[in-house]
Amino acid sequence: MTTGALVPGVAFPDLDLPDHTGRRRSLSEIAGGDPVALFTSRGWWCPKEQRYLRQLVALQDEFEVAYAKLVVVSTDPPEVQSAFRAGLGARFTFLSDAERVWLDRLGLRETTDTVHHPYRPAGFTLFPDLKIHAAYNGYWSFGRATNEEIRQDMRAISMRIRADWALAA
């Protein structure tokens, strides 16, 4: 069963998966009332993923002071994610779909890797209620969200949800 098209305006499924420490988490609990930038990833072994996640690590210093969350989903088991995360210097959450519970439901199976069955790289910027603001197909590297696009998406979402966003007249 798939969840339907993951397009702007649609609610992203409330994933329930173990994190990089093996603890069960839900996406809505991780969001905790803040915007989320969520990325699916092939896994630690892919040089394209290593490069892209280093880019996200460069962005985490902004996220940590801006009330927004970063989440990466892959089919790597939690212990592999934990090691990969430590190597990257990441301080955000990795969710493990090693059992491939959500892979096909999300319609994000990487069709060209018929051996490992990883996620296709994709990115979603989400409102706190998990409604999709923007979706990025990262199958081709230049389809992936740049840090500036992620930043602009977080600004657009924050403008909508923060009641005190505008300067007082």
Place this chain on the structure above:
Amino acid sequence: MNAGSSRLVWDGRRLATKLGAPGRRFRADPRCFAGERVRAFAHVCALPDESARLPFDQPEVQQVRRDALAWWIPLLGDSLVCLTTLVVDPVNYGGAITVATDPAVFHSDPFARIFPGTVVETDLFCPVPAPPGPIEERKAGVAWPGGRFM
């Protein structure tokens, strides 16, 4: 104490939540007291001395929270019950408490870099999901990692 209250008192040897308990008063993440409490060990990295405080915005206080997100929480693994900073007032950090079912790795606690740690057996705390990171800002003066806007 009502469930969800944030009051915590530390006299250097004992933790208490009762109004009027002797010791130094802090505010902790209220989620740590809002559920079913478990028997565990608390690593209290705080001092009873009122002068032991630092602004939350000091680099060392920011960095220790980054360390908590990067490796302290993963190191604790399944034994983590909850974790909270201790708020003195809207500006100042008074310490932190990590609660775990196994105290074996408390000697590595990054929060002990700021104020030394004391291990206390306790049943005051309940399990709270680990903070997801990378957020290390506080919300409206609530003890990190607690609080939310919506």
